[in-house]
Amino acid sequence: MSSAEGYRLVWYHSTRKAQIDAAARLRQVERALEDLAELEQKLGSPRSRYHHRAKVAEAVETILQDRGTMRWISTEINERIQETYRQERRGRPNEKTRYVRQVNMRLESKYAVDHAALAAERLGDGVFPLISNDRTLSDRELLLAYKGQPVIEKRFSQLKTNFRGGTCLSEGGEPDSGLALHVFLGAFGGVLVGAGTAASDGPAGSRELAVVSRGPSLPISDCAATDRGL
Numbered sequence: 001m002s003s004a005e006g007y008r009l010v011w012y013h014s015t016r017k018a019q020i021d022a023a024a025r026l027r028q029v030e031r032a033l034e035d036l037a038e039l040e041q042k043l044g045s046p047r048s049r050y051h052h053r054a055k056v057a058e059a060v061e062t063i064l065q066d067r068g069t070m071r072w073i074s075t076e077i078n079e080r081i082q083e084t085y086r087q088e089r090r091g092r093p094n095e096k097t098r099y100v101r102q103v104n105m106r107l108e109s110k111y112a113v114d115h116a117a118l119a120a121e122r123l124g125d126g127v128f129p130l131i132s133n134d135r136t137l138s139d140r141e142l143l144l145a146y147k148g149q150p151v152i153e154k155r156f157s158q159l160k161t162n163f164r165g166g167t168c169l170s171e172g173g174e175p176d177s178g179l180a181l182h183v184f185l186g187a188f189g190g191v192l193v194g195a196g197t198a199a200s201d202g203p204a205g206s207r208e209l210a211v212v213s214r215g216p217s218l219p220i221s222d223c224a225a226t227d228r229g230l
Helices: 015-044 051-069 115-122 139-162 177-192
Strands: 008-013 073-086 098-112 127-132
Touching: 008 015, 008 098, 015 073, 015 098, 015 115, 015 139, 051 073, 051 098, 115 139
Parallel strands: none
Antiparallel strands: 008 127, 073 098
16 A cells, blocks of 8 residues: 555554543543533523523534534534512512512523444454565564654654764864764664663763863763763
C-alpha cells in the first residue's frame, strides 16, 4: 500500500494502544456527561441566565467540542412551561386569599450516549499507520525502527544541550570541528557502552573535559557511561 505521495504505507494494530484508546474515550464521555449535568442544573435554577435557545445550544456545543465527544453524544433542547403561584396581596393567607398564576418558559437540555457510534469508533482502536521511503525493510523491521527513533532523537537532543556539541570553539574563538567530533564520539560511546557497563566504575576520582564553548565545562562523570566511552 502506498500513500498519496507514493511512499510506503503500512498499517499496524497494537493491543496496548487499543486499551489506551478505549480508556481515553471513556474519560472523554464521562467528563462530557458531567459537564452536561452541571449545565442542566444551571438551566433548572430559578436564577438561570439561559433564557434563549441559541445560548443553550452554544453552551452544549462548547462542552461537546472541548471534550471531543460531538460524534458520541446526542443532545436535544426543549422548552418547558413552569407555573408558579403567588398571593395577590400581602398578608397572612386565609380562605379568602387570592393567588396569581405566573407562567415562565424554561429551557432544558436532554442528552444521551450514542452507543452505535461508540461501537463503530471501537473498530479503529489500536490502529496506526507508518509511512516510509524504505521498501527493503520488512513490516516487523519497519516497526522496530520506528520504536527506536525516540532513542536517536534523545541522543541528538543531548548532543545539542547537555554536551553543548553545537557550539564547540577553539581557544582562538573559531569553530572547532575536531573538538565537536570528539564530543560527538563521547556521546556515541555512551550509547554503545551505556547498556553493558554496570560492573566497573573506572578509575577513582572525577575527571572533567574542559570544552571551550559558550556554556560551562562538561563534567564527564555527570554523563552516564560517557567517561568510559571516551
